[in-house]
Amino acid sequence: MSKKWGFLGVAAAGVGLVAASDLMQKKHSILRIYPVLGHARYSLEKIRPELQQYFIERNWDGRPFSRNTRSLIYSRAKGEIDTTAFGTEEDVYAPHHRSLVHSLKPKEPPAVPPKVRVGGPQCTQPYDISLLNISAMSFGSLSARAIESLNKGAKLGDFAHDSGEGGISDYHRKHGGDLIWEIGTGYFGARTPEGGFDDEVFASKAVDPQVKMVSLKLSQGAKPGLGGELPASKTTPEVAEIRGIPVGKTFISPGAHSEFDTPEGLLRFIDKMRTLSGGKPTGFKLCVGSRSEFLSICKAMLNTGLLPDFIIVDGSEGGTGAAPKEFNDHVGLPLSEGLTFVHNALVGVGLRDQIRIGASGKIATGNDIVRRIAMGADFTLAARAMMMSIGCIQAQQCHLGTCPAGVATQNAWRQRGIDVEDKAQRTMRYQQATVAAALKLIAVMGCEHPSELRPEMVRCNQGDGKPVTYRDRFEWLRSGELLSDDIRPSWQADWEAASTTKF
Incomplete structure (x- = not known):
């Protein structure tokens, strides 16, 4: 007692x-x-986020990805049944609900998934890219085991892995998966001690056969206009050595590139990188902001004759990158508007057939791939869905270094939960199943190849619930229209404001 x-x-x-x-x-x-x-x-x-996700939110209304979407990714990654019964849980009359136009004469999907050849007239080493690839996520933002798993999955599935702007690490190289080397404003991996671009270092790495394409990041959806941010908790000695930055300190890349400051300068820099890489496909990535600034790049293409081999359009939907909430929520064009604008701008100057377009921004399902191709993309890239394929649970702690799944952290204890062999298989299965689903949808729509998709094959509900096709929802230019005397008023002012000598 x-x-x-x-x-x-x-x-x-x-x-x-x-x-x-x-x-x-x-x-x-x-x-x-x-x-x-x-x-x-x-x-x-x-613990409110966990309570919300597991006990309160409905299957169809979670953000950024709903429970239904996350469950589909997990089931495909595990090789489980991905079909459902008893009808859709979505409100098919709700505003913005999208549907595909099927045909009464469907085709058979191809036995081998088609690829897209990337490489314009100034490229000597074109690359055939998959319809779905791993979008930009750096080592440092992601753990070593996460990078290994993704790259080995890309190797097994024969699709591409974007390195992110943090440089190419040993974990990117270990399994030999095809790489898109992304170069940002910090020039990580090809950086001089002063922070500029090092031609010799870049060339020595870019000619590596594992590097298939080079992508210059102008801006990204999570934080357009801001440089990449690596929190101090993730700036380990290993990460700092790869990037050439101080250990244990938060590092923010510049908002703009130091190697050029005009549209013509951008194209000359891209052409230089293409030459230094041995003629590999070289392009740029951006989240669209000012329409006239992008049109300035188009005018510069016409003036200089220098063309990017590809342009990756990132949506303002954001991704794993850390950013102020105001930037995440209110800066940049969403992918639908940005993608259709870039496609139409290239059509309007008569260059669309020479430049491939990639789409990146909440790509997760076969339906997403189909819609983006119908809107003007040639291929797609996914980041968060690929993270989920290796165990991400949408904890939204990517910027804190406390990812409970070991995916977006440098903590050795947390990332030990990732088994590279198992997760690589999951990445491969998810990618293959999602591409297969897209090809089935394309066949049901009466097409034999993704290139046959058109805007009128996708419907989107208006505010009153009535559907209109993407042909009516968005504006579509005629080939060469911006070079004619008959430019529609909605493009006239931006085209006239565009300058090849300034952004």
Whole structure:
């Protein structure tokens, strides 16, 4: 009995100390008013995202990806059945609900998934890219085992893996998967001590046969206009050495490139990278902002004759990158608007057939691939869906280094949960199953090849629930229209404002 009372006394004393501390502190009003009990509020708040995701949200309304979408990715990655029964859970009359136009004379999907040849007239080493590839995620943002798993999955499935702007690490190279080397404003992996672009270092790495394409990042969907941000918790000695930056400090890349400051300068730089790489496909990635600035690049293409081999359009839907909420929510064009604009701009200057377009932004399902190709893309890239294929649970802690699945962290204990052999298989299965689903949809729509998809083959509900096709929803230019005397008013002002000598 005495032990029991002794324990209760110690507990009471502990509660009293907490209460006294709460009453004396000045930081939290709740604790000063409700000592001890107020801690319950902060505890529940801390686990609110988990409670919301697992017990409250419905299958179809989670953000950024719904439970239905996440479950589909997981099931495909595991090789499980990905069909459902008893009808759709979506409100097919809701605004923005999208549907595909099927044909009464469907085709058979191809036995071998088609690829897209990337490489314009100035490219000597074209690359055949898959319809779905791994989008840009750097080592440093992702763990070593995550990068290994993704790259080995790309090797097994014969699709491409974008390195992200953090440079090419040993984990990208270990399994030999095809790489798209992304170069950002920090020039990581090809950086001089002063932070500029090092021609010799770049050339020595870009000619590696594993590097299939080179992508210059102008901006990204998560934070258009801001440089990439690597938190101090992820700037380990290994990451710092690969990037050429200080250890243990948050590093923010510049917002703009130091190697050029005009549209013509951009194209000359791209042409230089193409030459240094031995003639490999070279292009750029951006989240569309100013229409006239992109049209300035188009005018510069006409003036210089220098063309990118591809352009990757990133949507403002964002990704794994850390960014201020205002940028995540309110800067840049969403993928649908950005993609159709870039496609139409290239059509309008008569260059669309010489430049391939990639689409990146919440690509997760076969339906996403079909819609983006119908809107003007040639191929697609996915980041978060690929992360989910190796175990990401959408904890949204990518920027904190505390990813519970070991995917977006440099913590050795957390990432030990990733088995590279198993996760590589999952990445491969997810990619193959999703491409196969896209090809089935394309066949049902009466097409034998993705290139046959057209805007009128996709419908989107208006605010009143009535569907219109993408042909009517978006504006579509005639080939060479921007070079004629008959430019539609909605493009006239932006085209006239575009300059080849300034952004």
